[in-house]
Amino acid sequence: xxxxxxxxxxxxxxxxxxxxxxxxxxxxxxxxxxxxxxxxxxxxxxxxxxxxxxxxxxxxxxxxxxxxxxxxxxxxxxxxxxxxxxxxxxxxxxxxxxxxxxxxxxxxxxxxxxxxxxxxxxxxxxxxxxxxxxxxxxxxxxxxxxxxxxxxxxxxxxxxxxxxxxxxxxxxxxxxxxxxxxxxxxxxxxxxxxxxxxxxxxxxxxxxxxxxxxx
Amino acid sequence: xxxxxxxxxxxxxxxxxxxxxxxxxxxxxxxxxxxxxxxxxxxxxxxxxxxxxxxxxxxxxxxxxxxxxxxxxxxxxxxxxxxxxxxxxxxxxxxxxxxxxxxxxxxxxxxxxxxxxxxxxxxxxxxxxxxxxxxxxxxxxxxxxxxxxxxxxxxxxxxxxxxxxxxxxxxxxxxxxxxxxxxxxxxxxxxxx
Amino acid sequence: xxxxxxxxxxxxxxxxxxxxxxxxxxxxxxxxxxxxxxxxxxxxxxxxxxxxxxxxxxxxxxxxxxxxxxxxxxxxxxxxxxxxxxxxxxxxxxxxxxxxxxxxxxxxxxxxxxxxxxxxxxxxxxxxxxxxxxxxxxxxxxxxxxxxxxxxxxxxxxxxxxxxxxxxxxxxxxxxxxxxxxxxxxxxxxxxxxxxxxxxxxxxxxxxxxx
Numbered sequence: 001x002x003x004x005x006x007x008x009x010x011x012x013x014x015x016x017x018x019x020x021x022x023x024x025x026x027x028x029x030x031x032x033x034x035x036x037x038x039x040x041x042x043x044x045x046x047x048x049x050x051x052x053x054x055x056x057x058x059x060x061x062x063x064x065x066x067x068x069x070x071x072x073x074x075x076x077x078x079x080x081x082x083x084x085x086x087x088x089x090x091x092x093x094x095x096x097x098x099x100x101x102x103x104x105x106x107x108x109x110x111x112x113x114x115x116x117x118x119x120x121x122x123x124x125x126x127x128x129x130x131x132x133x134x135x136x137x138x139x140x141x142x143x144x145x146x147x148x149x150x151x152x153x154x155x156x157x158x159x160x161x162x163x164x165x166x167x168x169x170x171x172x173x174x175x176x177x178x179x180x181x182x183x184x185x186x187x188x189x190x191x192x193x194x195x196x197x198x199x200x201x202x203x204x205x206x207x208x209x210x211x212x213x214x215x
Numbered sequence: 216x217x218x219x220x221x222x223x224x225x226x227x228x229x230x231x232x233x234x235x236x237x238x239x240x241x242x243x244x245x246x247x248x249x250x251x252x253x254x255x256x257x258x259x260x261x262x263x264x265x266x267x268x269x270x271x272x273x274x275x276x277x278x279x280x281x282x283x284x285x286x287x288x289x290x291x292x293x294x295x296x297x298x299x300x301x302x303x304x305x306x307x308x309x310x311x312x313x314x315x316x317x318x319x320x321x322x323x324x325x326x327x328x329x330x331x332x333x334x335x336x337x338x339x340x341x342x343x344x345x346x347x348x349x350x351x352x353x354x355x356x357x358x359x360x361x362x363x364x365x366x367x368x369x370x371x372x373x374x375x376x377x378x379x380x381x382x383x384x385x386x387x388x389x390x391x392x393x394x395x396x397x398x399x400x401x402x403x404x405x406x407x408x
Numbered sequence: 409x410x411x412x413x414x415x416x417x418x419x420x421x422x423x424x425x426x427x428x429x430x431x432x433x434x435x436x437x438x439x440x441x442x443x444x445x446x447x448x449x450x451x452x453x454x455x456x457x458x459x460x461x462x463x464x465x466x467x468x469x470x471x472x473x474x475x476x477x478x479x480x481x482x483x484x485x486x487x488x489x490x491x492x493x494x495x496x497x498x499x500x501x502x503x504x505x506x507x508x509x510x511x512x513x514x515x516x517x518x519x520x521x522x523x524x525x526x527x528x529x530x531x532x533x534x535x536x537x538x539x540x541x542x543x544x545x546x547x548x549x550x551x552x553x554x555x556x557x558x559x560x561x562x563x564x565x566x567x568x569x570x571x572x573x574x575x576x577x578x579x580x581x582x583x584x585x586x587x588x589x590x591x592x593x594x595x596x597x598x599x600x601x602x603x604x605x606x607x608x609x610x611x612x613x614x615x616x617x618x619x
Contacts, residue, residue, distance in 0.1 A: 059612075059615050062267070112573050112576050113573075115569075115572070115573040116573035116574070118569075119566075119569040119570050119573065122566055122569055123556060123557075123560065123566060123570060126557075126560030126561045126562050126563075126566055127559055127560040128226065128227070128560070129226055129227020129228065129229075130226040130227055130619075131266075131267055131619040132559055132619065133227075135615050135616070135619070136556050136559055136560075136615075136616055138615070139552075139556070139612045139615050139616055140556065140570070142608065142612060143549075143574065143605075143608060143612075146604060146605070146608055147573070147574060147577075150577050150600075150601060150604065150605075151576065151577055153577075153597065154576065154577035154580040154581065154597065154601075155580070157580060157581070157584055157593065157594060157597055158580045158583075158584065160584065160588060160590075161583065161584055161587050161588045212227075212228050213228065263493060264493070264618075265489055265492060265493065265618075265619070266619045267618075267619040278495065279493060279494065279495040280495035282493065284489075284490070284493055286486070286489060286490075288485060288486045289485075290485070290486060290487050290489060290490035291485070291487065291490075292421070292425060292481055292485065292487060293481075293485060294425055294428050294429055294481070295421070295424060295425060295428065299421075299424055303417060303418075303420075303421050304490070304494070306413070306414070306417035307414055307417060307418075307491070307494040307495070307496050308494060308495060309410065309495070333428070349490070
């Protein structure tokens with residue numbers, strides 16, 4: 001699949017450049033993981049918003065087609081959310097020596113969202129096949145997309161009483177042209193990877209559905 | 216009153232029926248017959264608006280306030296009394312002179328004496344009679360009845376017979392596996408495979 | 409407005425059911441007291457200040473207890489069909505349910521807050537305000553989620569999973585109002601949460617109960 005190939009190439013080039021630029025592996029883990037963690041996080045957000053948009057279209061038009069699109073978007077989004085948590089954890093380990101840092105707002109927000117969207121799948125499969133199996137998760141997806149800014153704001157507010165010391169990220173590269181370029185490549189790579197996974201999974205699910213119907 | 220073309224309903228991969236055509240004119244009395252699982256209940260639910268068709272067109276010329284629905288279950292709160300249940304539905308359907316109407320129906324269906332007892336203490340036949348009160352409470356133009364004679368004893372069945380006769384002129388779609396009883400009233404029959 | 413009267417009729421029905429059955433509210437009160445007792449032993453001596461935060465965990469869990477029972481009578485006897493068939497706006501079903509759960513929660517808290525003050529530390533006005541705001545948000549969201557959970561299997565297990573992530577911002581708002589010197593911004597946040605999610609729940613409830 002050309003898209004998957006493009007994704008791998010872009011990611012490879014992007015990460016390779018980051019490595020080259022930073023020089024050693026340790027530095028990479030501390031600062032360079034930024035090039036992986038942030039694009040992955042942004043891509044996760046994009047996928048979840050995509051899933052919510054498709055959910056809205058489903059509710060508006062009743063076109064069943066949107067159900068699989070919404071579901072797949074959220075599924076790949078959840079995978080990327082998990083990747084965000086993992087890369088965030090690696091970053092925390094490299095920088096602070098701990099496997100989890102409650103002061104990282106992005107990370108904590110993703111934890112909340114991860115729990116929320118995991119429940120999406122439990123909800124979906126607890127409902128018998130039929131129109132409700134598409135509609136109810138679609139409404140839930142809308143709640144999710146609203147939860148994204150609300151939980152981010154909440155976590156931010158929590159900082160005031162949870163931690164006296166705000167999180168300062170050491171080792172993050174200063175914003176320069178080079179950094180931006182590498183970041184851009186990695187971001188494009190992450191997005192292409194997401195798009196490839198989305199397309200593959202959606203095609204697979206559509207095929208499944210058609211086979212089921214033919215039976 | 217009801218017009219359906221090519222109506223289909225499926226739940227996931229399970230097909231209930233396909234390509235159904237139906238025409239019920241105002242004042243018509245249509246029986247829906249067929250073995251268990253043939254989709255009689257599903258058809259009634261579609262007409263009531265409780266389910267949406269998977270394919271095809273369905274037009275029902277009565278809005279929710281003008282439809283009376285009798286399901287397999289009585290659709291009442293078992294822990295509340297007959298009076299409390301009908302009072303709730305009376306409020307939701309904005310029935311004018313609610314108390315009088317409820318009293319009249321309870322009396323007509325022989326439930327007046329037990330009106331304050333929890334429905335859980337009712338026999339199945341009494342629950343069915345209460346369900347009929349619920350369906351008729353707001354004086355609907357279109358009546359969708361799913362096996363209305365279920366669980367009714369001789370007295371209850373006679374009450375229902377009288378009621379159906381009294382409601383002549385309204386539109387009926389009745390699912391039944393015992394069409395013989397209702398044939399005299401029916402203007403048409405739809406047999407589901 | 410008939411909309412409000414419809415919602416009131418439905419809430420009234422839930423209150424009547426509770427008066428007959430007397431199951432939910434006593435359970436909620438006992439539960440919250442039991443949670444307090446468990447807290448007492450969960451807090452080592454120096455950390456008694458943490459009690460303020462734990463109050464909020466107790467509230468969320470007690471709300472959850474009330475919500476788990478929320479649509480059970482409708483689903484068990486399929487009465488929900490009859491409610492959906494009624495000519496009223498479907499969101500009135502949500503509003504009626506949210507109001508009745510809110511009423512139960514307030515009764516439970518009327519018992520719980522004085523007890524908390526006796527067991528742990530005094531409860532100030534900001535906390536009470538936060539509790540009221542939080543209750544509205546929890547019940548608004550919870551009533552819709554309860555309707556979702558009841559549409560499938562394993563509903564008692566599913567509702568906590570659906571509810572708790574959405575309850576986290578409420579806990580944050582509540583704890584902030586209780587322990588910090590600047591409760592206003594947390595109360596404001598809770599009000600924002602309430603407005604956003606109540607509107608969303610009101611607008612989408614129809615899609616949860618119809619096909």
